Amino acid sequence: MITEEIKNYGYSGIKRTLISAEEIQEKVAEAGARISREYEGKPLLLLSILKGSFMFLSDICRAVEIPCEVAFMSASSYGSDTVSSGNVKINLDLDKDISKYHVVICEDIIDTGRTLACLCELLRERNPLSLSVYTLLDKPSRRKTDMKADYSLFTIPDVFVVGYGLDYAEEYRNLPYIAEAELL
Numbered sequence: 279m280i281t282e283e284i285k286n287y288g289y290s291g292i293k294r295t296l297i298s299a300e301e302i303q304e305k306v307a308e309a310g311a312r313i314s315r316e317y318e319g320k321p322l323l324l325l326s327i328l329k330g331s332f333m334f335l336s337d338i339c340r341a342v343e344i345p346c347e348v349a350f351m352s353a354s355s356y357g358s359d360t361v362s363s364g365n366v367k368i369n370l371d372l373d374k375d376i377s378k379y380h381v382v383i384c385e386d387i388i389d390t391g392r393t394l395a396c397l398c399e400l401l402r403e404r405n406p407l408s409l410s411v412y413t414l415l416d417k418p419s420r421r422k423t424d425m426k427a428d429y430s431l432f433t434i435p436d437v438f439v440v441g442y443g444l445d446y447a448e449e450y451r452n453l454p455y456i457a458e459a460e461l462l
């Protein structure tokens with residue numbers, strides 16, 4: 279279904295809205311409240327994995343009501359189905375020592391789980407006080423690893439989605455909602 283909202287954006291490569299901006303904001307508020315309760319009185323670092331989670335991080339940090347710091351990292355996995363957990367390329371690394379922080383990774387989507395599994399392994403070696411994963415979207419049917427989020431805002435079916443930070447060939451990241459992409 280093509281909604282008015284999508285028509286207004288003038289994009290043709292979108293099938294339908296999967297999750298509206300309002301639904302996202304509601305869940306982000308819940309997640310922010312949960313983080314605030316869980317890490318009250320503790321040194322907290324919200325870690326965004328670029329580029330996909332930049333919008334999620336910017337909203338979730340505003341929903342967190344306790345002191346926190348933010349950090350950014352960029353990684354891409356470059357393996358086939360058979361790769362081990364070593365195959366992640368760090369394009370941009372952290373600029374701080376995480377051993378003094380409780381680190382909450384704010385991820386856009388867990389698909390096969392490969393990128394995050396590699397990244398978590400790498401981050402654990404740096405001895406954070408704790409490490410947990412909040413993911414905006416979870417596609418459990420696509421999992422190729424035993425990666426599990428500590429908290430996921432939405433579980434979605436096996437469709438390719440764009441918007442709210444997620445891209446198709448670098449486009450659509452600016453949509454304020456999540457849509458199913460029309461792959462040509």
Ligand code: IMP
Pocket residue numbers: 330355386387388389390391392393394437438439440444445446
């Ligand atoms: P994974 O390593 O397979 O779990 O996924 C790694 C990355 O693939 C995610 O962080 C996204 O950047 C990208 N990705 C996976 N599924 C989608 C999707 O449906 N839309 C856009 N990007 C996706």
Ligand code: MG
Pocket residue numbers: 327328329330331385386387
């Ligand atoms: Mg990502």
